[in-house]
Amino acid sequence: MTATAPAPAPSPGKTGGKADERLLRTSLLRKLLGRPELGAVVGALAVFVFFSFAADSFLRTASLSTVLYAASTIGIMAVPVALLMIGGEFDLSAGVLVTSSALTSSMVSYQLTANIWVGVLVSLLVTLAIGVFNGFLLTRAQLPSFIITLGTFLMLTGLNLGLTKLISGTVSTKSISDMEGFESARQVFASQITIGDVNFKITILWWLALVAVATWILLRTRAGNWIFAVGGNKDAARAVGVPVMKTKIGLYMGVAFAAWVSGQHLLFSFNEVQSGEGVGNELIYIIAAVIGGCLITGGYGSAIGSAFGAFIFGMTGKGIVYAEWDADWYKFFLGAMLLLATLLNHWVRKRAEATK
């Protein structure tokens, strides 16, 4: 805290930084209750304890690494999707955009017989352009993002399959593992880090970095203030001079960037990409964000919450396997988790707002 507080001339009486005497000292519990991610943290703890008892192998470090990996692949996308939701919009094309991004880098490199990095960079540009397209169409047409991105979702699904078949003759791309630059790209997007005798996937680092950056943007930058504002009350934001259009386009570009990271991970883990993949994942990202405390109508939420949401997904998905149950239960658990988390979030927010 610096001493540069402006302290305007006629500041009567008790301005200083001291807390107001009418404000009873907020208990730590109450402060926690005011956080959007509380529901997800409680949920994650509950799921963790549950599977610790239900599955013997759940608590091993190797299992932890697997769970974290599963969580990270969802979490990387859930972060920008959460930001977008705070900004009041959806992106139904996020799932297939990941596949589009992977297909683009693979096919561009293969068809041009160029260094893999050429394809990777072209893919970044193409993916960002699709993000801009979504955002631009949304702000220009003034239609709900549900409709706009449903359109791009269908178009991309068709393009992924159609173009891949047209270019490669099959529904998957050719293996690119023997091409120049593959090893270095794999280091960046799909390598493993060994700590002790456990391997951790590098996506976990990408995930944590994205959560950190997104949290910083949301809470400590002007852009973050604008994201909350355009989601909370677009017209009020516009009236005080917030660049609503730029903010929304930026959010869609964030989703596109994460889709690019996920897509490259997909490509460099498996060398080839199935062009039909990704359909349905967009809902998983949205659910992770909602479990993480994002208000579906915008204006409220957090990036850290989305990380806990993704973590719940990872634990449930892998926990059911470790408990040796039928995998069909996965969906049931997620549905229940979504309802519980949303109800809890709703209740918490009402209390937090009422008790002030």
Add this chain to the structure above:
Amino acid sequence: MNGSEQAAEQNPQRDLQQDPRQGPQQDPQPAPEAGEPLVALDGVSKYYGNIRALEGVSLEVHAGEVTCVLGDNGAGKSTLIKIISGLHQHDAGTFSIEGDETRLSKPREALDRGIATVYQDLAVVPLMPVWRNFFLGSEPVKGVGPFKRLDVERMRETTRAELLRMGIDLRDVDQPIGTLSGGERQCVAIARAVYFGAKVLVLDEPTAALGVKQSGVVLKYVAAARDAGLGVVLITHNPHHAYLVGDRFILLKRGTMAGSHLKAEIGLDELTRQMAGGSELEELSHELERLGPA
């Protein structure tokens, strides 16, 4: 230190000192009030397709005065406000700010020219804390390059101090602004406009949804802003509220001017009569009388 930081710090002093000076500084016009109006509309019209929303409306806003725009629903009050605040552009007539003829293309431009608008129900973002709302759109930052960050400490302190200056003693600037009462929200929005150096404050029905006591609170801040040297445009359909603080009264009816008065020229009763429809009301009362015994 960067530009926006300094500007924000100097603003409150600037408009307090400068605006009273503007009055006697120059008087090229024969107008009895002396001084150039901050905002002047002359014969302004606006059409939406084949709908005439506003026709031939003229008004003046002077520093340290309140110009009230009165009218019934659909009289064109909101169209007028949208033209002044840069949301819409006028189709005919002239719109000048401090003597320069202007055509505003977006709200940001109006803000930059010193016109701040406080809307009745969209003044604030309810779920955001008071301090984030206060600085929304003009957040002070510190640091350089990618590490530019909000000056949170200063934002909190300034919000608290500025609101106190306007007489609002907030318990906690971290509470969502939606938890404040309607009157308090209006006052925060007004305090914000004053802090950011607005010369003209446009208030859209600030008392419409409020009770008697809350309305009084808001009107007090309107008077405070006027006394600080701002020109105020007060849109309302309540002649009692308007007469309490107003210096000039513009009456709108079905998109046209039904009257323009200085406070000295008109009493509250006459204003209320004109506002309530005047002759139409008399006609209605006759009609109702005739219907009575029959």
